[in-house]
Amino acid sequence: MKFKVTEVENISTVFLDGEIDMDVADNVREVVFPLIDSGKEVHLNLKGVQYMDSSGISVLVESNQRAKQKNTKVELKEVSQPVEKVLAMARKFL
């Protein structure tokens, strides 16, 4: 899993690339959580993510919860087709 972060004003955009599973979920947390904790709005670009499992969904949910606690927000900006399929399945869990 690779990542790149760009900053425009108070918005940090995290571009994630590769496969997100249990093995790399903590790496994603280590990138995203400090940005949220600094009070920035965080945009996640998942266009380059070819595979994501429940661990990746958990990171998204945790990020959203954390952002609410910090009075900021996390938004998904671009999502690959494989990730969209997993998100659709996860939404049934809501």
Add this chain to the structure above:
Amino acid sequence: MSTEVSDSTNLSEKKDFLVRSSSLKDVRSFSREVFEKFKINEDLREELVLAIAEAAQNIVKHAYKDYPDTQDRMAVRISCTDKELEISFFDKGKPVEKSKVKHRAIDDVKPGGLGTFFIQEIMDSIKFKEGDKPWINNLVLTKKL
């Protein structure tokens, strides 16, 4: 990877992996390779890979919860007939308590619950069995083709 049976109506491939999260990528690669070999419908392949990876993840997270540095291995067997796909998992971890295998509410974001939900959504049946020696647990997932 070993081919157990290979004829026109019944195909089977089996491979074992070290029980740890870094093996999950290898489990997915094995699964994709087998589904291509078995000519499984492309639309179905990635869903099946997700179900397999979630089941393998559950072994790492739950059956070996207290043994992160284990040297034990888990095995995955994918068998296919014209009508059905059967995926079996074998491990030597803590015996599965069937009553505790359920998904949780979304606010309780532990991956195991959502992973089990994914498996239930994708597969047609889920059966937990006692494994034949040397295995302790044997999970069998099936999907009609």
